[in-house]
Amino acid sequence: MLMIRVGLAGIGFMGWIHWLAYQKVASAQVTAIGSRNAQKRTGDWRDIQGNFGPPGEQVDISGLKTYATLEDLLADESIDLVDLCLPPHLHCQAAIAALQAGKHVFVEKPMGLTTDECDQMVAAAAAADRQVLVGHVLPFFPEYAHAREVIASGTYGRLLGGHFKRVISDPSWIEDFYDPARVGGPLVDLHVHDAHLIRMLFGMPQSLVSQGRMRGEVVEFCTTLFRYQDPSLVVTASSGVINQQGRPFTHALEIHLESATLHYDHGGFSDGPETMPLKVLTADDQVLRPDLGDGDPVRAFEVQIGEVVRSLETGEVSTILSGALARDAILLCHKQTESVVRGDSVTV
Structure with missing residues (x-):
């Protein structure tokens, strides 16, 4: 089984929860992070707070690549999957750029702000022969x-x-x-x-x-x-x-x-x-x-990441996390x- 190498873009509350989930998934590993925040790129995530799960911590990122821009992260040819935990209005543009860079995409919900944005993302995935999966964890x-x-x-x-x-x-x-x-x-x-x-x-x-x-x-x-x-x-x-x-x-x-x-x-x-x-x-x-x-609410995210991995490993798009379903x-x-x-x- 090949390890899926993940670039995590956006280190806010959802980025933190996704990070925790990846630590429990054997066949996916975060190898790079992207954040405009210089403090986050040092691993100091202690100011992250949310409505569930543990607060942010000081994270050891000594083995990770760090990028200040999404463009730089997408240029990393070693990354297989880009996990987008960005503000919703950036989802469409960022997902399409990642797909065009040859990456699979796992994007937090909502997939996009409009049906047209979602349709663009689904079309970009098909054109790139890559998967766009959406973080509907419920x-x-x-x-x-x-x-x-x-x-x-x-x-x-x-x-x-x-x-x-x-x-x-x-x-x-x-x-x-x-x-x-x-x-x-x-x-x-x-x-x-x-x-x-x-x-x-x-x-x-x-x-x-x-x-x-x-x-x-x-x-x-x-x-x-x-x-x-x-x-x-x-x-x-x-x-x-x-x-x-x-x-x-x-x-x-x-x-x-x-x-x-x-x-x-x-x-x-x-x-x-x-x-x-x-x-x-x-x-x-x-x-x-x-x-x-x-x-434990974080466990649901672990299972969700496991479904992302299964979808990519088998090539069979998840019936739960598919872009088409999220678009609807x-x-x-x-x-x-x-x-x-x-x-x-x-x-x-």
């Missing part, structure tokens, strides 16, 4: 991974639908969060997790209708009904921002199968987290509580915005 978190396994097993029959929730308090610390040309707003930056999951589990809807409220050019909060050819398939989602800071984050799922319901709900409150762990409610009135491990998630987010603005259903 399916690898234990609750969501177990749900995928239960559904795929067919044990409880076919999917009947589900409801998905993802809400944050106003992220005032994220500059340009509501700028559609830089971060994308609550749907493109936050709800895209669930849009991706819905697309993966249920396929692409024929139409959708969203009701919500706007903040400038982006949706602040909305609830959406995704409509499929089968009218008995009921899929909904609620996502966005509330303007009270007492609950910085919550997400949940309820998935309906013919003979079972999967339920999970987590809220991160300012006075402590509250979780209703994943349960499987069966047709014979059992409440099954699967053992999902210790809940961005399209759904923009269709939801269109529906809120129009006050009507829209065709997908």
Whole structure:
């Protein structure tokens, strides 16, 4: 098995989490980092803070190549995969440049800010005969991974639908969060997790209708009904921002199968987290509580990196991390915005 040599571009919170994940993956190794920040290029990552995982540390980078620009990193012929942990508005340009330099690309979500950007990235990957994979980590978190396994097993029959929730308090610390040309707003930056999951589990809807409220050019909060050819398939989602800071984050799922319901709900409150762990409610009135491990959120990123490695080693593009799937998630987010603005259903 050949070692996949990784150039990690962008040493912020997500770059730090990816770095930690690579340390646990045997067949991929970060051999180079890229950052405009001179302090980061010395391995001093102690100012990195995030909403999960450990804080940044002083990292030994004595065996790594360091680059101040993406152009210099891309010129390194030894790099097989470029991991882009850059601000969203830079994803498209950086990914295309990496692909044209002959590298495979693993880019953090959102893939791009528009469907057109995503289409450009997919086309560039095809032209270069390289893969563009997108860091939609949600399916690898234990609750969501177990749900995928239960559904795929067919044990409880076919999917009947589900409801998905993802809400944050106003992220005032994220500059340009509501700028559609830089971060994308609550749907493109936050709800895209669930849009991706819905697309993966249920396929692409024929139409959708969203009701919500706007903040400038982006949706602040909305609830959406995704409509499929089968009218008995009921899929909904609620996502966005509330303007009270007492609950910085919550997400949940309820998935309906013919003979079972999967339920999970987590809220991160300012006075402590509250979780209703994943349960499987069966047709014979059992409440099954699967053992999902210790809940370390960084482990999901380790599994995700493992899927990136598998995709590159086999040449079979991941059905979870593919650029085509991530592109559809961005399209759904923009269709939801269109529906809120129009006050009507829209065709997908």
